[in-house]
Every structure is written in C-alpha cells, then in structure tokens.
Amino acid sequence: xxxxxxxxxxxxxxxxxxxxxxxxxxxxxxxxxxxxxxxxxxxxxxxxxxxxxxxxxxxxxxxxxxxxxxxxxxxxxxxxxxxxxxxxxxxxxxxxxxxxxxxxxxxxxxxxxxxxxxxxxxxxxxxxxxxxxxxxxxxxxxxxxxxxxxxxxxxxxxxxxxxxxxxxxxxxxxxxxxx
Numbered sequence: 567x568x569x570x571x572x573x574x575x576x577x578x579x580x581x582x583x584x585x586x587x588x589x590x591x592x593x594x595x596x597x598x599x600x601x602x603x604x605x606x607x608x609x610x611x612x613x614x615x616x617x618x619x620x621x622x623x624x625x626x627x628x629x630x631x632x633x634x635x636x637x638x639x640x641x642x643x644x645x646x647x648x649x650x651x652x653x654x655x656x657x658x659x660x661x662x663x664x665x666x667x668x669x670x671x672x673x674x675x676x677x678x679x680x681x682x683x684x685x686x687x688x689x690x691x692x693x694x695x696x697x698x699x700x701x702x703x704x705x706x707x708x709x710x711x712x713x714x715x716x717x718x719x720x721x722x723x724x725x726x727x728x729x730x731x732x733x734x735x736x737x738x739x740x741x742x743x744x745x
C-alpha cells in the first residue's frame with residue numbers, strides 16, 4: 567500500500583524539484599503579493615482533486631495541478647521573451663510527463679495542456695504560460711496498515727452457540743508461539 571499523500575510534502579517536493587532546473591531563477595507556490603518577481607519563474611498551484619478508482623482499497627485522488635511559467639517582458643537578459651517562454655513551456659511539457667518529483671508513492675504526472683495565460687492582471691508586466699497536468703496519489707490511510715497489537719490467536723465458534731454466553735464452547739484454531 568502507498569503512503570497517503572500530504573499536500574504540504576507534495577508542494578515541497580514539486581517546488582524543490584523545479585528549483586533544480588537550470589533555467590529557473592525562482593520556484594514557489596502561486597505568488598500572493600504584487601512585488602517585482604524574479605524571473606524566469608515557475609509557480610505551482612494545486613487547483614483541485616477528484617476521487618479516482620484503484621484496486622488497493624485505499625482512497626485515492628487525481629490531483630489537477632498547474633505550473634505557471636513567468637518571464638519579465640522587459641528582461642535585459644532575454645532577447646526574445648515571447649520565444650523564450652514558449653520554448654521553456656515546451657521543454658517543461660516534455661520533462662513533466664511521468665514526473666514523480668522524488669515521491670515514490672504517487673503516479674507519474676500526465677500532461678494535460680499548455681497555453682498562454684493572461685488571467686491574472688497582477689502579471690500584466692510579464693509573459694505567462696500555464697502547464698496543466700494530473701497526478702494520482704493515495705489520499706487516505708492504508709486499510710491494511712498494522713496498528714496496535716498483532717493477532718495472537720484465533721477462536722472458532724459455531725452458530726447459534728456464539729457470543730459471551732458460549733465462550734467456553736469456542737475452539738482455539740490458531741495461537742502465536744511465545745518467543
């Protein structure tokens with residue numbers, strides 16, 4: 567069974583993996599302030615999750631995730647920011663497919679789409695591309711994880727002679743040998 571997903575651990579793993587890309591000057595969650603951004607940057611947003619089916623018996627979800635690539639339109643170090651950002655989006659699209667971000671207990675990322683994004687007026691001074699992907703992960707406790715004491719013995723009774731009034735009628739069919 568897989569370890570259940572912790573969203574805090576997921577955010578940390580994705581952001582740290584993105585920071586390792588050579589062209590990324592900044593990677594973080596979607597910015598909440600309007601200060602000057604350090605670019606090129608990639609911002610992570612976990613947009614939603616929905617239940618998905620699996621055969622393990624463990625509750626699982628499909629995460630819908632967005633990565634926002636941001637480049638300053640007036641960058642002195644990038645000659646053609648519009649070409650640069652499209653190239654970065656294409657490279658990120660290829661790199662992203664199958665990514666687990668160092669987390670062995672999640673499925674590989676599945677690319678959904680890439681598109682220019684002009685949704686947030688905060689980014690009017692920047693070029694922004696949005697890369698969308700999905701990723702499946704266990705979201706609940708492992709139903710077979712052991713907790714408490716291990717099974718020490720098994721007793722068998724025959725209906726209708728069962729319950730507290732018939733404990734002496736039960737027969738021991740399994741017992742753990744003392745160590």
